[in-house]
Amino acid sequence: MATATLPRPASSSAHLLVLLLGTAIFLNYVDRGAVGIAAPLMTRELRLTPEAYGVAFSAFFWVYAPVQLFTGRLCDRFSVYTLLGLGILLWAGSTLLTAFAGGFASLLVLRVMLGIGESISFPGSTKIIARHVPAEQRGMANAIVATGIALGPAAGTLAGGLILATWGWRAIFLVFGAVTLLWLAPWRSAVRSMSAEDRAEAGPPVPVSALVGKWSLWSMAIVHCLGNYCFYFLLAWLPSFLVKSRGFSITEMTLLATIGYAVQAACALSYGRFSDWWTCSGRSEAACRRWMMVASQSAAAVAILGLSLAHGAIAIGLLLCLAGAASASLSLNLFAIGQMFAGARAAGTWMGFQNAIGNTSGIFGPILTGFIVQRAGYDSAFVVTAAIAAAGAVWWAVCVPKIEQVELPAAP
Numbered sequence: 001m002a003t004a005t006l007p008r009p010a011s012s013s014a015h016l017l018v019l020l021l022g023t024a025i026f027l028n029y030v031d032r033g034a035v036g037i038a039a040p041l042m043t044r045e046l047r048l049t050p051e052a053y054g055v056a057f058s059a060f061f062w063v064y065a066p067v068q069l070f071t072g073r074l075c076d077r078f079s080v081y082t083l084l085g086l087g088i089l090l091w092a093g094s095t096l097l098t099a100f101a102g103g104f105a106s107l108l109v110l111r112v113m114l115g116i117g118e119s120i121s122f123p124g125s126t127k128i129i130a131r132h133v134p135a136e137q138r139g140m141a142n143a144i145v146a147t148g149i150a151l152g153p154a155a156g157t158l159a160g161g162l163i164l165a166t167w168g169w170r171a172i173f174l175v176f177g178a179v180t181l182l183w184l185a186p187w188r189s190a191v192r193s194m195s196a197e198d199r200a201e202a203g204p205p206v207p208v209s210a211l212v213g214k215w216s217l218w219s220m221a222i223v224h225c226l227g228n229y230c231f232y233f234l235l236a237w238l239p240s241f242l243v244k245s246r247g248f249s250i251t252e253m254t255l256l257a258t259i260g261y262a263v264q265a266a267c268a269l270s271y272g273r274f275s276d277w278w279t280c281s282g283r284s285e286a287a288c289r290r291w292m293m294v295a296s297q298s299a300a301a302v303a304i305l306g307l308s309l310a311h312g313a314i315a316i317g318l319l320l321c322l323a324g325a326a327s328a329s330l331s332l333n334l335f336a337i338g339q340m341f342a343g344a345r346a347a348g349t350w351m352g353f354q355n356a357i358g359n360t361s362g363i364f365g366p367i368l369t370g371f372i373v374q375r376a377g378y379d380s381a382f383v384v385t386a387a388i389a390a391a392g393a394v395w396w397a398v399c400v401p402k403i404e405q406v407e408l409p410a411a412p
Helices: 012-032 034-045 050-077 080-098 104-118 121-132 135-167 169-182 184-193 215-245 250-280 285-307 313-358 361-376 378-398
Strands: none
Touching: 012 034, 012 080, 012 104, 012 121, 012 135, 012 169, 012 184, 034 050, 034 080, 034 135, 034 169, 034 215, 050 080, 050 104, 050 121, 050 313, 050 361, 080 104, 080 121, 080 169, 080 184, 121 135, 121 313, 135 169, 135 215, 135 250, 135 313, 169 184, 215 250, 215 285, 215 313, 215 361, 215 378, 250 285, 250 313, 285 313, 285 378, 361 378
């Protein structure tokens, strides 16, 4: 096997980049989840059926998933820092314009534009972390990104719910889009202050043909899809479920959903610190991350199945906390393990492929759920999702191969 090139110890500029990446991912999930928060009022004003809403929600993933095959490759060939800034500019503009959507067609187009803009997020952040962060700090670096994944829906749900109750659904997109645009200023400053050595690309990219035949890549893509199905199910349907099926007010829905995401954020940081401690102690990082995923997918199955049976606020709140704790492990380890398999040279292409396949669940999941909800109710949709989470636990245990850097062709 080719010898892996270890990254240099993380510099102060690398620490700043990781913090800004966590902020970008936070804004990513604020913006992509805004339509779910707006749904209780938006679907009524725009006269969207559950099936039409499911199609509009999934439109984001029609391009977000497949375009990552392209953007991931771009991250390995060109300046990942510039590409990330351009992507955020596009998705912030799409979020702003959603405030002016007049019906199904315009909402569909804007969701597609949002998907194109956000497609750079995870290939780009994975590439930067793989290049700048050493293995013994990989847990916390990815935990900061994972915290953004959790706090985005938490803050988006809390702020969006309050805006929804006060000013209506269109104001959500105006505020969220404007805030995202502000991120570009510190990012440009941080990149401009980096040394030429830090900005330089780490050698020629690995050929795509050297990766697509690896079972490790396909196994990660499939299990990524199983885990994302559950996460996106809650992101898209939880607000409407709590309001329409369980009878909570918008304010009560906001507080319940926010609790689960807050737990997810706290757990992500705890898991990151734990995994770095485990690695520094000389134990197997690979074994730690694999069994964290088996446990978290099992916990997700229990939480989602429980939600189909629960009706009281306390029971639902506790189950959402369990779901949040499970999702924290998912968002931390999917990317950390991808970095372990790919190494710095192939990280962009690898994560572009893994995330592209992994996010196909965002295409078919909302449509399938809309079909189930319209014909059999919310509870049936939760049972189906719990079964998918359980399948993910089994897959992590027996189908993901030994976690180590794959053999790559030597750099010329």
